[in-house]
Amino acid sequence: MNRELDFSQVDWAEFGKATNATLQMLGYSSLFTLILGLPIGIILFLTARSSSAGARSVYAVLAFVVNLLRSVPFIILIIALLPFTKFIVDTQIGVRGMIPPLVIGAAPFFARLVETSLREVDRGVIEAAQAMGASTRQIVLRVILPEALPGLVAGFTITVITLISYTAMSGLVGGGGLGQLAVSYGYNRYETSVMLVALVIIVIMVQIIQMVGDRLVAHFTRK
């Protein structure tokens, strides 16, 4: 099994396509995770500390679903969601087929990160807005979200990076992209060089995203 790295095996055009597929999966799933996870996080935040019993039962149900989805390992989630995926995007493989499980897997995770960073907002600032006659909607849009922005960006960065590892995992079940390349060539055909290149590209993606995220957090931090 001891073989030399042979980069002539690497089909660079194939890598171009795979990288592109990964980026597409990542882009769409990040977008939908944001769209789905942010409101869920806000609802978790608002209902958790509400004085109304109705709101607190919304919290209990939502928190249970979020915890449930977060406790399923991603690879099992993809399989469990196959019928749902088929129903939503009319396929179970490729970039399109992976987006529903990626979003369902990452949105609850992101929602919890959103909830946590909203809780970090100074209670006094919210109270000041209440004292000025702000409605709940105004408090969310004009106080809590802007004040929590650095935390939200940091949380989203972590989520996108988690999504990268999810897209790579999805290669095991026909998800396409760099993960599939690494599995089918690198693992099944012992072309270590292919696996290595796939790995390097993924590492570079993670580094870039983390760097951009950190810069944005620094930009929005005013404390």
Added chain:
Amino acid sequence: MITIKNLVKTYGTGAKAMTALKGIDLEIAKGEIFGIIGHSGAGKSTLIRCINMLERPTSGDILIGKTDMTRLGKGQLQQQRRRIGMIFQHFNLLSSATVYENIAFPLRLVRTPKAEVDRKVKEMLELVGLTEHAKKHPAQLSGGQKQRVGIARALATDPDVLLCDEATSALDPQTTDSILRLLLDINRKLGLTIVLITHEMHVIQSICDKVAVIQGGVIVEEGPVIDVFLKPKQPVTRDFINRESENAEALEEAIRATDAASSRTVKVTFIGELTYQSILSQTVKETGVNFAILQGTISRIKETPYGQLVVRFEGDTADIRRTLERLTQQRLEVEELEA
């Protein structure tokens, strides 16, 4: 302006219930600076937060003008709150917004036209003296400057009432004085009614017209500052005042050392213009007694000068009695102290 009737606030229920306010009645007149002083846990913070319903009272009424705050629906309450400005111990500014945006915040909540927002914010910046700091973020400001932004923000919507929740407690003494001067200035210029809570007698003495002393959820003493300050009735009030003039113990010792046969120790209080007149020396010249000053304060309560001296008169008993009578005749207040 503000009428509080039988206000009760209980936290929790059953065995864990804690009553923070036990039936508060207060009447605050328009244009007045009304101070509420108490130790931490006395209920003063709960009381001020009930005025704008940040805390929901358990029972009782809070009338601002003719509006009963406790009976308003959500929308009406939001509307009414815009008539009540509030400033806080920890300023509670939006850290993500500039000074300008912080002051514009309450105006933008009600969709004020842009030009009007700009005019009003500039006016407020001018009022609190922060015009050149408009583009800074709160983190770049000192504590005093942050509180000025808080005041500008609270006043931007032209409220009738300003609530100050320990507004100077996080500031150093000089900054405290400058903020107090600003509040007094605003009170005069705009005829604004100010309700403030504090644990510092100094704050009450500097700017308040009336004061209420709260202890254990009850108002134990109330009245014009000058009366309460010079003639405190309750131990807790005396405690607050004595903290301002620290040497109560030294005084007691001096009184104890007095020879009761040939001398009497009295507290003489001057109020208003009498403070700066030479009444005491003229009187002793006439009656021929000697005196020693054991303790004394000449200061002001808001605008009113006052003096309070603890004096030991020495001499013939009849002469001393005559001296005290003369002082009383000249409208000084004389109170005999016992060892």
